[in-house]
Amino acid sequence: MSDxxxxxxxxxMEAWLGDLNWEPDPEGLVRWNSDFQKALAQAEKAPGWLxxxxxAHAAGQLLEARIAVVAAERDRVRAELAAQERGNRALRGxxxxxx
Numbered sequence: 555m556s557d558x559x560x561x562x563x564x565x566x567m568e569a570w571l572g573d574l575n576w577e578p579d580p581e582g583l584v585r586w587n588s589d590f591q592k593a594l595a596q597a598e599k600a601p602g603w604l605x606x607x608x609x610a611h612a613a614g615q616l617l618e619a620r621i622a623v624v625a626a627e628r629d630r631v632r633a634e635l636a637a638q639e640r641g642n643r644a645l646r647g648x649x650x651x652x653x
Contacts, residue, residue: 557600559593564606567613571620578624 566586570576597603 557597557603557606560590560597560606560610563590563593564609564613567617568609571613571616578620 563586570578
């Protein structure tokens with residue numbers, strides 16, 4: 555049954571999302587998506603297909619939530635780095651004016 559490849563891809567994504575230490579690898583995700591799309595195109599859509607679709611959608615929602623958390627952390631780090639850079643510029647400016 556070709557649906558098994560779809561199931562395997564969904565299970566892989568669920569495993570990744572279940573691992574709190576998982577850090578997405580862009581190249582790995584591109585490969586995963588390519589394999590998943592091929593499996594979808596060749597799937598027989600046998601009984602149980604709607605369950606697979608539901609699981610895929612649930613995994614997609616979890617991935618979107620994970621992306622939002624990572625993006626928020628990235629933005630926080632960027633803001634902190636920008637604040638440090640402003641502070642460093644101010645210190646350099648202050649040092650130059652005290653000489």
